[in-house]
Amino acid sequence: MSADILNSLKIFKRELTPAQVVKKSREDRFMAREIIDGIFTDFVELHGDRLSGDDMSVIGGIAALNGQPVTIIVIDKGTDIHDKLSKRNGSPEPWGYRKAQRLMQQAERFHRPIITFINTPGAFPGKEAEAQGQGEAIAKSILESMKLTVPMIAIVYGEGGSGGALALATANQVWMFQNATYSILSPEGFASILWKDSKRSDEAAAVMGLTAKDLFEKDIIEYIVPESHNHPRVFNLIRKRLDDEIKALNQLTPSELVKQRRARFRAF
Amino acid sequence: MDLYENKSSKEKIKRDASVNDRIPDGLFLACPYCGAQMYNKQLGEFRVCANCGYGFRLQARERVSLLTDSFEEMDADIQMTNPEFPGYAEKLARAQSQTELGESVLTGLATIQQQKVALGVMDSYFMMGSLGSMTGEKITRLFEYATSHRLPVVLFTASGGARMQEGIQSLMQMAKVSAAVAQHQEAGLLYLVVLTDPTTGGVTASFAMQGDITLAEPHALVGFAGARVIESTIHEKLPKDFQRVETLLENGFVDQIVPRESLAPMIAKIVKLHTSLEE
Numbered sequence: 001m002s003a004d005i006l007n008s009l010k011i012f013k014r015e016l017t018p019a020q021v022v023k024k025s026r027e028d029r030f031m032a033r034e035i036i037d038g039i040f041t042d043f044v045e046l047h048g049d050r051l052s053g054d055d056m057s058v059i060g061g062i063a064a065l066n067g068q069p070v071t072i073i074v075i076d077k078g079t080d081i082h083d084k085l086s087k088r089n090g091s092p093e094p095w096g097y098r099k100a101q102r103l104m105q106q107a108e109r110f111h112r113p114i115i116t117f118i119n120t121p122g123a124f125p126g127k128e129a130e131a132q133g134q135g136e137a138i139a140k141s142i143l144e145s146m147k148l149t150v151p152m153i154a155i156v157y158g159e160g161g162s163g164g165a166l167a168l169a170t171a172n173q174v175w176m177f178q179n180a181t182y183s184i185l186s187p188e189g190f191a192s193i194l195w196k197d198s199k200r201s202d203e204a205a206a207v208m209g210l211t212a213k214d215l216f217e218k219d220i221i222e223y224i225v226p227e228s229h230n231h232p233r234v235f236n237l238i239r240k241r242l243d244d245e246i247k248a249l250n251q252l253t254p255s256e257l258v259k260q261r262r263a264r265f266r267a268f
Numbered sequence: 269m270d271l272y273e274n275k276s277s278k279e280k281i282k283r284d285a286s287v288n289d290r291i292p293d294g295l296f297l298a299c300p301y302c303g304a305q306m307y308n309k310q311l312g313e314f315r316v317c318a319n320c321g322y323g324f325r326l327q328a329r330e331r332v333s334l335l336t337d338s339f340e341e342m343d344a345d346i347q348m349t350n351p352e353f354p355g356y357a358e359k360l361a362r363a364q365s366q367t368e369l370g371e372s373v374l375t376g377l378a379t380i381q382q383q384k385v386a387l388g389v390m391d392s393y394f395m396m397g398s399l400g401s402m403t404g405e406k407i408t409r410l411f412e413y414a415t416s417h418r419l420p421v422v423l424f425t426a427s428g429g430a431r432m433q434e435g436i437q438s439l440m441q442m443a444k445v446s447a448a449v450a451q452h453q454e455a456g457l458l459y460l461v462v463l464t465d466p467t468t469g470g471v472t473a474s475f476a477m478q479g480d481i482t483l484a485e486p487h488a489l490v491g492f493a494g495a496r497v498i499e500s501t502i503h504e505k506l507p508k509d510f511q512r513v514e515t516l517l518e519n520g521f522v523d524q525i526v527p528r529e530s531l532a533p534m535i536a537k538i539v540k541l542h543t544s545l546e547e
Contacts, residue, residue: 123473123492123493124501125492125493125494125497125498125501126493126498126501126502127498127502127504127506127510129492129493130491130492130493130498130510130511131515131519132519133477133519133520133521134473134492134493135472135473135476135477135490135491135492136472136477136521138473138474138477138492139446139472139473139474139475139476139477139478140477140478142442142443142446142473142474143446143449143450143474143478146443146446146447146449146450147450147454162430162439162470163439163442163469163470163473163474163492166439166442166443167473170443170446170447182436183435183436183439184430184432184434184435184436184438184439185430185432189497190432193432194432194433207353207354208435208436209435209436210435210436215436218436220436220440261447262447262450262451265440265443265444265446265447266408266444266447266448268401268404268437268440268441268443268444
């Protein structure tokens, strides 16, 4: 199946270097609101974690996917400079992850599949974030999503930065956009930790194996979403595929869904 | 002009950071937390600062011998077989010979004051306790064993976070261990975490913060992001006790801070309170 997808989509004809993919993944190729409107209908946004606040960098709510109700959670980097500043360029605070947890629990209660869209350089490294338990918030997101009895699919559409991305990516399937990255750390951080020189980030990108192609070949992800400047085409493809995969996952019993998700990660 | 330039007489006396390097054989030590200097022997068998109670970092095997009445190691032979990343194999070999461990965690069956537990102890001397895929494998197996034998898990965390050399595989360990924790939890079993100095990054963002009960050693550093990363992000100096467990206790993320010498009786007491009904 692996070679099949890579060939049939013919998406790697003009292959970019990993460093180029890193650059591309950080461009605002697809915006959060655009993704929501392009794939789903009847979106109702739901705010707040019911504990301490509402993190605008995590958009959550309910919507219809080809008529089927789903819960969606989308990390948003923001559109203009002010928006980006207020959303810390898509770096969630602990209360952003707790909002996601609340919506996951709600999805469970109403037997709604969960779809997450991830684009984050990482969880926000801030003073308040630490005081409010950034580590605990991510840890709980991961733990709770390991118990969900509804189908969950995670899609990395830009940067998939470390634990901050994993918090919303412990799903039954994980997909990536063609020019997205998913990694343990940014190439800059990686180079600075291992070689004490953040300027060697291009070199780091090359050895980190963070492109969709690398991760697909290592069985870390299930599917690569081919990108195109024709966004409606991309969204139509995602809608169709989500619909198919969720139908297939819905054939499983709740306990089989949990088992499949845990087994998926047990293999690593 | 001399009047203004001659500042040498007012130079402050600073704690000499290199003191540990210059005095032979660790005869004298400086407490990494409070800076107090003391004789090595003053630390006693628990290796605790007499001034502030900070517990000096222990190797996993030292910890086990201090804590347990008996210990039977599990999965001792599990280790990375194909370290591909340049220089990784050498680093791993050095860590293994220094710590006498195959990986950054030591796991096994232990009795702590007559209480039988599945025990895991991370070793910060093994590549900074980083979370490699075999670290994750050993902890996952510990939970799986505990689930099938209906045992509580006691885990001492100490980690700098993810293991860079393993890339995404390291990140996946956070999810893998969490799945095993979930399974253990659903079986109605106790998971007790003891946070030790330092516990950061991916370990904090997964199994270190998933315990039913969370204890911590005095003054241990526990956090998600590194202090330097935070300072350079928010352009602010962080307060002294930022990310110390005393602050975490205040913020509600730790159940109790327990001095090292009281850990064994405390763990035994908690485990007993969870098993007496079953037996």
